[in-house]
Amino acid sequence: MSMLTPSGMGGKYRITGNAYPRMRRPRRRGRIVAAVVASVVVLGLFGWGAVQLFHVFNGGDGDTKANAGPQNAPTCKPAPTPTHTAKLAPLPQPAGVTVNVFNATTRGGLAKSTADELAKRGFKVAKFGNAPITYDKKVTQSAMVVAGPAGEAAAREAGTQVGGATVKIDPARKDNTVDLMIGNGFSALATPADAAKARVVAANPPPPKPVCTVPTTPATKPKG
Template identity: 75%
Template sequence: MGGKYRVTGDQYPRMRRPKKRGRIVAAVIASVVVLGLFGYGALQLFDVFKGDDGDTKANAAPQNRPCTPTTTAPALKPMALPQPAGVTVNVYNATTRGGLAKTTADAFASRGFKVKAFGNASPPYDKKVTQSALIVAGPAAEAAAREAGTQVAGSMVKIDPTRKDKNVDVMIGNAFTALASPADAAKARVVAANPPPPKAVCATGAPATTPAKAPAKP
């Protein structure tokens, strides 16, 4: 090359990007990456404390969902119970254990109940009573059935609307071991005479909750 500007020597000058500018660009990129990671971590931490797992609606607590309260059993009315001497029972063995009807009938008799008959349970109940005892009676003997049921912890009373007599059938079940102690029978008698209302539950099986009242306006 001629003229005013002329390159001399046997090497050409190298064209390089200024070092200072390259460092600034690298620092900016690193800052952006760090800020992005920090923001992502903060978002994850917020979700942990919030309890949001990405499926909030599906995992909402059942007790917080609105439901229509239902009851598992009809309410029983308070009822004056007769004394054991005014209750006539038939004791039937619905288990595979032999001699249970006779010994249980004697135990009822020793507590003042009138025992009319004892023996094996009929086919509708034989080997089909899982609880300690099933007390079966007609509507006219409901109070007597409740009285007999106080003597067997874990028993259940069944009212047969087709029955017209006032006798009470005690179907001994698989869970039966012995009659309740006199003290426990006395406590059960109080509950049987004044049964608590059945607990309301939701259709999902969770207990029904009473909705909170709105605060009164000033």
């Protein structure tokens, strides 16, 4: 047992015991509180930023590019079934094609002038005149070639003479003649060089492509 008598106490007070009391520094509570508050603020900012990013990438505001992509994705339908199911017949020469030339426009004289030019190119022109009511003023493209199944190859041959012409096969038609319906988009027959190039394509037409449409983005309502 050790005994200490502080000086100046005249022995009145004594400190006894085996251990001395520890002298601690006063706690700096202000700094601790400030550090805790700062940590809470930083965590709050991180959480707010994470919420904003979540809304942006999930289209929360309905006007973001991340959300616009899938909505505007094109919708494709299967390619139309070809009109022919068997192997295509080889194209005949112009001399083997009997064609009727009809004017489906409001412009006069197109049937005769076109028929005369086709005759010069070796086609057999049976007749020419105004288009029947089924096609009159209803052909928007340059020309439409109408034929029955027996005249499918002849229709493809005649179609090479007009750029942008389409071929329509009428199952009810039995003969092998073709009708060339001159449409509103017609300006003149294709040049012999262009007709020769079109003939190569008509002899080996590519498979039909799927039809794709892109939906329009609906207008967004103003926020308020």
